Amino acid sequence: MSMGNNRAEDDLIAEELIEESRAHAASLQESEFRWKFAIEGCGDGLWVWNVPQGTVLFTVRWKEMLGFAADEIGSGLDEWSKRIHPDDLVQVMADVQAHLDGKTSLYSNEHRVRCKDGSWKWFLGRGLVVARDAANKPLRVIGIHTDITERKQAEEKLQLAASVFSTAREAIMISDPDGSIIDVNEAFTRITGFDRGEVIGKHPRILSSDRYGPKFYAAMWRDLKKRGHWYGEIWNRRKNGEAYPATQTIATVHAPEGNVRQYVTIFSDITLLKEHQKQLERGAYYDALTSLPNRVLLADRQQHAMAQARRRGSLLAVAFLDLDGFKAINDKHGHEAGDALLIALSVRMKNNLRESDTLARIGGDEFVAVLADLSGVEESVPMFSRLLAVIAEPVPIGEFTVQVSASLGVTFYPQEIDLDADQLQRQADQAMYQAKLAGKNRYHVVDTVQDRSVRDQHERIEDIRRALMEREFVLYCHPKVNMRSGAVVGAEALIRWQHPQQGLLAPAAFLPVIENHSLAVEIGEWVIETALTQKETWRTAGLDLPVSVNVGRRQLQQPDFVQRLHAMLQAHPAFRPGDLEMDVLEPSALEDIARVSKVIEACRAFGVAFVLDDFGTGYSSLTYLKRLPVNMLKIDESLVRDMLVDPENLAILEGVLRLASAFRCGAIAEGVETVEQGKMLLQLGCDLAQGDVIARPMPADQMPAWAATWSAPSAWANCPKIAH
Secondary structure: OOOOOOOHHHHHHHHHHHHHHOOOHHHHHHHHHHHHHHHHHHOOEEEEEEOOOOEEEEOHHHHHOOOOOOOOOOOEOHHHHOOEOHHHHHHHHHHHHHHHOOOOOOEEEEEEEEOOOOOEEEEEEEEEEEEEOOOOOEEEEEEEEEEOHHHHHHHHOHHHHHHHHHHOOOEEEEEOOOOOEEEEOHHHHHHHOOOHHHHOOOOHHHHEOOOOOHHHHHHHHHHHHHHOEEEEEEEEEOOOOOEEEEEEEEEEEEOOOOOEEEEEEEEEEOHHHHHHHHHHHHHHHEOOOOOOEOHHHHHHHHHHHHHHHHHHOOEEEEEEEEEEOHHHHHHHHOHHHHHHHHHHHHHHHHHOOOOOOEEEEEEOOEEEEEEEEEOOHHHHHHHHHHHHHHHHOOEEEOOEEEOOEEEEEEEEEOOOOOOOHHHHHHHHHHHHHHHHHOOOOEEEEOHHHHOOOOOOHHHHHHHHHHHHHOOOEEEEEEEEEEOOOOOEEEEEEEEEEEEOOOEEEOHHHOHHHHOOOOHHHHHHHHHHHHHHHHHHHHHHOOOOOOEEEEEOHHHHOOOOHHHHHHHHHHOOOOOOOOOEEEEEEHHHHHHOHHHHHHHHHHHHHOOEEEEEEEEOOOOOOHHHHHHOOOOEEEEOHHHHHOOOOOHHHHHHHHHHHHHHHHOOOEEEEEOOOOHHHHHHHHHHOOOEEEOOOOOOOEEHHHHHHHHHHOOOOHHHHOOOOOOO
16 A cells, blocks of 8 residues: 555554554544654654564654655565665664564664665664464564664763753763762653752662662663663653653763763653553454454463363353344444444343353454353353343433344363364354354254264264265355456355255364364365366356365375376366366465475366465465465455454455465455445455355356346446555
8 A cells, every 4th residue: 555645644553553452432532642642742753564464654754754755655664674774784683573573572773774865863763562463473563763863972972962952852861970960951851850950969769660679770780881881661750759661771971091981861751652552452452342352362262261171171161142133233223323232232241251251252243252160061051041131131322222132152162072262163153053043042052062972973973974975965056256247257166964854054064073084085075076067067058167166174185185186187078277276275275385385286287276265364474375376365254244344354355455466366255245345345456256145155056047147236337446
């Protein structure tokens, strides 16, 4: 995205950080005021680094400090690094990497930067990682560049001290060899509250906050004597007793004969930076609307609860909850009413859970509850009933009252098979849909837990094996379309189990059971073979579309995967290059990226394309994407679902589309449920999509009739692209 041409850039950064950091809706106005005050009042240049995307947003002030106009510097990371003095660059990069790796609490470095006119300025660069992902990899860094050229000159030439005193924004204090204060500047008085006359002749310990013991100060003096300077972050105290954080430098000034003449202390009040660091950290782990934990914090707490359950031999429940009728409230009363409803219900649900339980909002009207340390299944039943009851109670909002219910899916841990946190949530999600199908306003427990004493793992695998032999599996297809042109461009083959007792089952009901079993390979090959046969049937009926199949991790890891696929293709003489695509989940592709890359190249040689599925939700990396020769990225439905209400999801989605363009591969969005979502995707430049607003998955033999009658919504026909 190009940089703006005026000071609106500062507002852009402020709005983005405010949106990410607000603890709840009521504090937005105060947070915006504080952040704008921090940017406009500190006089320093601020930057925000999006680490995964490798882009940096610079404030206008940052550019002005180097003599540039607002439109003369872009957002690339090299806009900063290429201006650093060659003698300083290695240490700067080392300090940055040390902070990204978590080895230092604060990135800080003094270095020279080339200005527009070719001159050099000294800057104190400071930065903090304010967001990390579930793997503790840095996502976002916020930092400040402080011009310390004058301070550097003051350290080299004490005769310039008077001019430095009159212009420096940092507090400056000069002490004699015995520690008595000789002089201070106006900034010192402004920051500490002490007048000059109150501190002359006093010891700097009058600024001590009493937060540190003798060992801290002993180490400080050791550094000062050994290196001639000390730098760090420290808590000082103002005249009124208030403690505040500061970055502080103490430099030793020597006389020509070598003895200590003076100590020069320079410090800056970083209270605003610290406050916003806390807010940004909170924004990284908590939902901005309800103040409940978000996906990141939920994952951490669920992992902890699972480990505790294994250690104590207790039971853990994971409940996936979706509100019934919430969309109707939004449509009738507006999003503000919907937000008020979500806030009220969040408070109700939280008050009806135990202190040790976790309730998280994971998007829209979806919540996940983790109930830890249960003695048995029966202990959780009253909790689920209470949750459903309090949600169903009327909620007064302004002059009217609204009422919704909820569908709740439950699974338990541990189970007879080893499941991870994501698999548990998928189970609970699937159970929630079963509750909706059963009539809503109820909870449904995953069968594997309810019937655990009867249906063990071996029986379930054998049941799936029997279903394969008796041809109980059927192929469904999910159309893919070009929203702009209205053309049907392909179909995704999806397996379904026509169970004789339980009816039609989705993949989540049986595929996780065989995920690590050899039967997963047989099922995967059945899907490929059936899809190829169906493709030939479509062609005979006049429908010539490429078909895509999902390839599981176990199947992809088979040493003879390429040979077996080639043999299946040869058994279908009508196969043409481009008829078949393979959808590979991102985590599966990254487990052994070198091998997977070779597999993809080998399959591409005989006309099979590859799609990287659910992109944007895993540990997406530019390096991985560069090494994987995929033809297309499939944008995960979670990003599409909330992109119209969640600026973070919209930003991620936009970044994924740029990545696709940069690496010369296509992009298709899944989970498009509304016409408005389709319009936004078209405006962002994503023409290909699949989702319920286009068509739900259908039996494969219904595809020709559907394709012959389908037409795109008129709102999509002339939808223009927008500039990033």
